[in-house]
Amino acid sequence: MKLQSAPVTIIIALALLAVVAGGLALVGGLDIRKEKNPGDNELAKAAATAQPVTNCFESRETYSAVARTENVVPQYGYPNVKCSNTTSGVLWYGDPFDGTIPMGEMPKVADETQGDFVNAVVKPREPRLTYFNMGPDGCATCHNGTIVPFPKDKTPRLIGMHQDIVANSLQLMHGRGALWCLDCHSATNRNRLLDRRGNEITFNQPQRLCGSCHGEKYIDWREGIHGKRIGEWKTGGKKRWWVCTECHNPHTVQTIRFQPINPEPPPPLPRGMKIADYVRGDQSAH
Amino acid sequence: MSHKETDNSTKKDNATTSRRNFLKKIGIAGAAALMSDNASADVSAGSSNPDAEITASEWLQGHFVLMSDEEKKNAIGRLEKRYTAQYGKKTTVSDAPPLEGVLFGYALDISKCIGCRRCVHACVKENNQSRYNPVIQWIQVMKIPRGNFAFSAEKLNEGFPKSSAMGDYGVQVGGNAYAPVGGLSVEHADSYYPADEKVPDKNFFYVPVQCQQCEKPPCVKACPVRATFRDPNGVVLIDYNWCIGCRMCQLACPYQARHFNWGEPNLPAEEMNPKTHYFGNRPRMRGVMEKCTFCLQRTREGRNPACLEACPVGARKFGNLLDPDSDVRKILATKKVFRFKDEMSTYPKFFYYIG
Structure with missing residues (x-):
């Protein structure tokens, strides 16, 4: 009897399970408006209600960090930026001119490529440079000629x-x-850059240095074709310009032209679509 | 007999001429019913639906473009009141008019686009789309392998009509006959590439597609009630209140730019953007179409669209096509420019270029 009772109980339990499962399936089947991709909806819901990200970056991670500040535009309760919950990239600007300074004097060029610099503002680069901010005098805290002596000549070493x-x-x-x-x-003033004609240039205006070699891109940038600007x-309107080093890393461009990043999440697949690359998956007529 | 006939015909006349009035009466009656419902609900649940009269007058409001200033003011007031109560923050609904001497144009550099989808989510943050169930995004980014046409060159000599079981009727089989055209089916385009793969993949290029703001918009031709129209700045707009949700425009659009609110939109209050425009990003209701408006609520006040400000590589440019000094005009003058699905003769004001 003992030997027989175990399988009988199992059979009864299975039958019960089947009934319950059938009932559940019926309920599920009756609900014809049930969403086909509940996972996507859950993800979207979670992302929409998650806490806002406060440490964000604009174009290059670690080189263009920006912190979210609440209520910068009190009229609408806007923060200065809204960032992605998945990549911390800045997605949306409540105040496009937050933390900006005037671009500063830009040299006139003789041809027709006068840029729209009247109301141009930029985010200063100096506060974002690691070594520049290690001492009170910037790079000159160490590179003052005594702690670190000035190099005797420009020979590479x-x-x-x-x-x-x-x-x-x-x-x-x-530069290959x-x-x-x-x-x-x-060489003597480490807080400044130096263009080919020996003019000292601040870190906030790298375009004046880069443009001395990359003239073609510089012209496009001045014209408003290359590069980003918001506002x-x-x-003639007020615009925030992005300078060269906010996007390009001048020390590694030759090997890493662009550091690949993760994209924001994709939209959910349309109802009924099983795989995204349906063209490749389905070779039959449609 | 004759008396009876005249009686009948006058009755009929009355019926046809007063249909509108009749509907109005029904509407008001319904509103009254709602109001009484609300009055009781207000006591217990605060003011979730603050003003039932709003609903009645909103049902009876006309096309916004044809309204008098007074009616516009009332309509705006109704909406502001309702949104403020619904989302718990001060919401402004602007009716800023179109700008003088401006034709909006957009240019996008496909050689720079990295496919990061920031524009997509910036747009969602700005324009109060439904966040989930349904998920509505006005921009989709196509990932397309480099170097493929929409047909295969090897198959050019295949696919001649062959005889079949049906007889020699010249049924074309094989070859490029089944290569997809129409829709967004640029061959092997994938708009759903996952978030865990790195972009840009050097074997692909990325093409964001949104409303192309056509000069000859097929959606406007398709709309049976003229709820969608082209404004003087060249932007195709929708009066959400006048839209009947027939989705004809969605079928007419070759760019998949129009999106339908299949369900009640789900917009969390803390995500809601309280600066709205009547034709732009004000929260929509169930059963209406929506689409990119070049961020009307921003651009009519001089600011750039949200997708442009989000682009981390500066691939997007926006400006006035009538101004020869604008970024867009300089791009049109100096770069290699094309328009998506040019063969559809829709004359988009959204230009793709190679910078």
């Missing part, structure tokens, strides 16, 4: 510092071997 920026100073990944640190950085769309 192996340097023992700042290898997180440039791994090997003799193989700078910019033709450039070295002191071609762009001033007003009108010609």
